[in-house]
Structure formats: C-alpha cells, structure tokens
Amino acid sequence: xxxxxxxxxxxxxxxxxxxGHFIHYAPxxxxxxxxxxxxxxxxxxxxxxxxxxxxxxxxxxxxANKRQNWEYSxxxxxxxxxxxxxxxIYNGSGFDMGPHLKKEGSxxxxxxxxxxxxxxxxMFALLAFFVAxxxxxxxxxxxxxxxxxxxxxxxxxxxxxxxxxxxxxxxTLEIYICLFFAIVANKFNDKKIMLYSxxxxxxTIPLIILFLDLTNLSILKIPEFQEWIMNVxxxxxxxxxxxxxxxxxxxxxxxxxTGRERSILGD
Amino acid sequence: xxxxxxxxILPFLILFIxxxxxxxxxxxxxxxxxxCVILICFVVEYFIEKAKNGEEIYMRPIAAIKAMExxxxxxxEMGKPVLYIPGISSLDExxxxxxxxxxxxxxxxxxxxxxxxxxxxxxxIVMETAKETCKESYLKKGRPDxxxxxxxxxxxxxxxxxxxxxxxxxxxxxPAAIFFQGKFYAESLIxxxxxxSIGAIQIAGTGSSxxxxxxxxxxxxxxxxxxxxxxxxxxxGSPEMLGSIxxxxxxxxxxxxxxxxxxxxxxxxxxxxxNFDISSxxxxxxxx
Numbered sequence: 001x002x003x004x005x006x007x008x009x010x011x012x013x014x015x016x017x018x019x020g021h022f023i024h025y026a027p028x029x030x031x032x033x034x035x036x037x038x039x040x041x042x043x044x045x046x047x048x049x050x051x052x053x054x055x056x057x058x059x060x061x062x063x064a065n066k067r068q069n070w071e072y073s074x075x076x077x078x079x080x081x082x083x084x085x086x087x088x089i090y091n092g093s094g095f096d097m098g099p100h101l102k103k104e105g106s107x108x109x110x111x112x113x114x115x116x117x118x119x120x121x122x123m124f125a126l127l128a129f130f131v132a133x134x135x136x137x138x139x140x141x142x143x144x145x146x147x148x149x150x151x152x153x154x155x156x157x158x159x160x161x162x163x164x165x166x167x168x169x170x171x172t173l174e175i176y177i178c179l180f181f182a183i184v185a186n187k188f189n190d191k192k193i194m195l196y197s198x199x200x201x202x203x204t205i206p207l208i209i210l211f212l213d214l215t216n217l218s219i220l221k222i223p224e225f226q227e228w229i230m231n232v233x234x235x236x237x238x239x240x241x242x243x244x245x246x247x248x249x250x251x252x253x254x255x256x257x258t259g260r261e262r263s264i265l266g267d
Numbered sequence: 268x269x270x271x272x273x274x275x276i277l278p279f280l281i282l283f284i285x286x287x288x289x290x291x292x293x294x295x296x297x298x299x300x301x302x303c304v305i306l307i308c309f310v311v312e313y314f315i316e317k318a319k320n321g322e323e324i325y326m327r328p329i330a331a332i333k334a335m336e337x338x339x340x341x342x343x344e345m346g347k348p349v350l351y352i353p354g355i356s357s358l359d360e361x362x363x364x365x366x367x368x369x370x371x372x373x374x375x376x377x378x379x380x381x382x383x384x385x386x387x388x389x390x391x392i393v394m395e396t397a398k399e400t401c402k403e404s405y406l407k408k409g410r411p412d413x414x415x416x417x418x419x420x421x422x423x424x425x426x427x428x429x430x431x432x433x434x435x436x437x438x439x440x441x442p443a444a445i446f447f448q449g450k451f452y453a454e455s456l457i458x459x460x461x462x463x464s465i466g467a468i469q470i471a472g473t474g475s476s477x478x479x480x481x482x483x484x485x486x487x488x489x490x491x492x493x494x495x496x497x498x499x500x501x502x503x504g505s506p507e508m509l510g511s512i513x514x515x516x517x518x519x520x521x522x523x524x525x526x527x528x529x530x531x532x533x534x535x536x537x538x539x540x541x542n543f544d545i546s547s548x549x550x551x552x553x554x555x
Contacts, residue, residue: 022301024294040359044392051391051421058420069439123427127453130460138484238476241492243522245474248493249361250307251515255500256364260315260507263371263400263499264364 007259014257055080086111151179152229159226169220170206177201274313278305299548310521311514318510326509331470331488332501338444338468339376347443348383349373352433352458353397354449354473355389355426361496362474363393366449367400368499369472373446374404378413386419387436389429394421430454434461447471447486448495451478459485472498493519 013036020032059073086092091100092107100106104113139150158164181198188194209215218224255261285293285301293301318324342349351373353366370386377384384401388394397419405414422432434457437445445462447455447469455471455478462469463485471482472490482489490498493515500508532545 018304022293022297024291029294044357044390047390047392047395048424049391050395051424054391054394054421058417061417072435072439119431120425120427123431123457124453126457130456134456134460134481134484241476241479244492244494244519245476245496247307247515247518247522248496249474250304251311251493251511252361252365252496252499254308254311255508255511260511261368261499263368263503264396 007262011257011259014253018257083108083111147183152233155222156226156229159222159224164222164226167222169209169215169217172220172222172225173206173209174202177205271313271316274309274316278309281305307515307518310518311511314514314517315507315510318506318513321506322510324506324509324513326501326512329490329494329498329501331472331490331494332498334468334470334488335373335446335502336376338446338470339373339380339382341468342443343380343382345443348385348440349377349444349446350433350437350440350442350462350467351384351386351446352449353386353388353393354447354451355429355454356450357390358392358396360450362450363390365474365496365499366472367393367396369446369448369502370397371400371404372499372502374401375408378405378408378410381410381413384418385436385440385442387422387429387433388419389422389424389426391421391424394419426452426454427457430457433458437461437465437467441465442467445469447473447482448490448498449473451475451482456481456485462486 016028017032017036020028020036023029056077059076061067062070062073063077086106086108087101088097090107091097092110093100093103093105095103095106101108103109135153139146139153141147141150158167177198181194181201185194188197209217209220214220218228252261256264282302282305285298285305288295339349351370353370354360354363356363358364374384376382386397386401388397398416401419402411402414405411423429436442437458438461442465445467447459447462448471451458451473452475455473455475459469459471459482469486470488470490471486472495473479473482474492474495476492479489479491483491497512497515500512529546532541532543535541536544
C-alpha cells in the first residue's frame, strides 16, 4: 500500500507538472512555477540535516573505531566544527550574527576568503593539467579518427592564438599538402615516387593558386578555417547529440510519469 | 490492427482540440512543444503496447552497458571496491534520476558478486534516494546482510570540494571499477583523469553534452546522449521498457526525415522556388 501511494504521487505530480506547461489555468501555472519548486526546496533543505548527520556519523565512527585512514576524518571533523563555531557561536567582529557571514572582518568571512576560496581555485586550476594529459591521450595517432581529431585540434589551437593570424596563405597550403601526403603515404609502394610527388605538389600547387588568384580563400586562412570547424562539423555533431539527449529525456520522463520506471522508488 | 488504431486517432484528436482551444483551455505560445510531446509520447506508447503484446524487440548491443557487469566482476576478482558517482546535481535533474536508476542495477550486481560498493554523494536528498535504491537492490537479490549504512554517504555540496573528496577516496581505496552516471560539470575531467591514473575501469554516462568529450577521452566506456537514458531500460530487460526505446528510435528517424525535408525546402526557398520558409514552424516557442 505504501508503495502504491508513492507510485500514485509520482504519476499524479508528473502529469500535473506537464499539464502546468500547457493548460491555461492560473492557479495551476502558479503552482508549477512557484509552489512546487518551493516544496522541493523545503524537502531538500530538510535533507541537508540528514547529510550533516550522515557526515558526522561516518567520520566519528571512523575515528572511534580507528578504521583505515581515520586520520583524515579528524581533519574533516575539525573543519566542520570550526565552521560551525565561526558561523553560529563566535563572530570575531562587531557585526550581528547572521549578516556577519558576508561581512569582511568576521572570522567566518576570513576563513571563507583565505581558506575555502583558494582551495576551490586550486582544484579548478588542476583542470588545466588534466586537460593536457587527456589531450595527449586523445591526440595519440591510433587510427583515422584520432588523426582527424589531432589535425582539427592543431588547427583550432593555432587559429585561436595571435600567431595564427600571421601565418601566410602559402604556409597553410603547404601544411594541407603535407597532411594529404601523410594520410595517403601508405598507398605509395615506392617512397621515392611519393617524395617527388610531394615536392612537385609543394611547388606547383601554390603557383597554381597564385596564378588563379585564389589566395584569399577562407580555407587558406587558419583563423577562418578553425572558425568553420567550430561552426559547421563541431556544431553538427553536438546538435546530433543534443537531439538524442532531448528524445532520451522525453522517453525517460514518460517512463517515469506513467509509472513504468519504478526502480527509482525501489521496485 | 484495430487495437493500435487509437494510437493514430487519439493524438490527432488531442491536437485538433488543442487547435480549437475551447474555453481558452490551452496556453498560447507553446504549440511546437505541445505537438512534439504528444506525438513522441504516443509513438513511445504504441511501441510499448506492441512489446507488451509479444513483439520481439532487437536491441543494438551497447558496449558500455555490457561492460558494467564485467567491471563489477573485475572488481570482485581483484578484491577492490566499486565506486559509483551519481553526479553533482539534485533530483530535479533527469540525469540524476537516470543515474540513480542505473545505480539500482549496479547495486544488484555488487550484491550478486558480493563486491564492495561505495557511493559518495554531493546532494543530501540524492543521498537519501541512493540509500533507498541500494537497500532495495540488496534486498531484491536476497543479500540484505551485505548492505551497509555507510555504503552511500554524503561528502559535501560544493563542486570542487566534492571533486577533491572523491579524488581522495579514489587514491586511497584504489577502486577497480568507477561509474560516473549523472549530471556533471567542470569536475568531470578531474574525476575521470584521477580514475584513469589509478588504472580503474571507468564507465561514464551523462546528458551534459559539454562533458561527453572529457569522458570519452578519459573513460574506457561512455554512454553518449540517449544511450545514458536508455541504459536503465536496457538493463531491466523488460519488454515494456525496451519497447519505449524502440519508440524513441522511431521518433529519431522522424527527426532525421524532418531535418532533410527542412534542408531541401530551405534551399528551394532561398532560390525562390518556394515562398514559404518551412523552418519557421520548427522554431521553438517558449512562453514567459
């Protein structure tokens, strides 16, 4: 019976929320836009206490039983208690309790500004190093797709820095020619023929482009080419994923509000 | 055949009533969304009905889903824990709900294999739901004795503090399998790269399109886009759920056809062969 009530609530509130977006009935629209979200916030607020209790329970247990790595729990508990003291008990300034949380000069604010923020910033800064190591792995030439990723990545990097603007059209063209030969290199049985073809292409193609007065082509300007990569192939790919995500979201929501997906209720 | 006729008549009847808008019943400005929602829901419902009536549903094998059991098995063999990270958003995000549904299936696997599951959580309300999900999964598998109260625990609400906490857990406990299933933001790469550095098998799934490239790079398997939402249906194996995925795929085919149609019509429009700009009817109207 308890579970049936839960299913009923999920189905009822789900359809109510959906109807609130399409039915013209002011109390319903108001409920969906304001009251329902406030109810959620209130419930989530109460859950915060449970989170705090869980945190304390877990770490106190760890310290009391001297479980593996219990020393770290002391730091967690110390930080927790310290913030509680500076937040609720000791102000350290002339401000009233409550507003002191956002006033410069209070002990809580000092801790927030000098400990909490730098630690958060440090974690965020780590991202730069992780991006470098992840890029290194992604750009390793393993197959055609990885090679394509590497080439696009290099063009994007060059195109987005000032030096990219200074690269003349003929160097860009030579890069393209070299890349083309790098891709088709395994098709040549005789490497000498490949070398002669590469040299001939590197000399003749720029001359042809110059003769035909095609030096202003966008593809020969790396900043414009990288812009095209971002606007066309990258956008097309991300939009395809977005459409999939949108359809998946609708189907998943439909399964939940029609009571078919019950594992969230522990069924 | 007749029993499926309602799936053709009903949506168009609803759309007709919507068009007439009697007693000013419907909100103006949400037409495109309404039409899409009605059509998609009925297509999905139609395939669910067909699946319930015994039609065989073929499911394309998804490597990431197949690898979930392997990952738990590997962790069991190595005697190391399984780490499950349900993202950093609250329950108002469908990604978090999907992540918790998958958690239920993963918890069933860990209960079956008697492996150690560890779920650090960022939002208290998610912690309570995750606890219930795990408890039920262990009960379902007949192993309530293996469920521990500290299996799911709260770390912190702050994004980077959470990332630091989970990284610490990864480096200290060296889990053999790590699941990232939920809504992630900038912390995704910090977590996934740390997991990669300890040599854990990593399976990610998210609906955050901006984080997918990071997971693809750093994880062994990634559920991309709709695969993430389909994973729970796929893992449950029930015909009803699989039918909904088939319906979703048919809607996708419909979308592809519409995109091609709009593309052709837009070209004809730009050259002056057609006076009507068809793309204008697909522009999303959002009230407020």
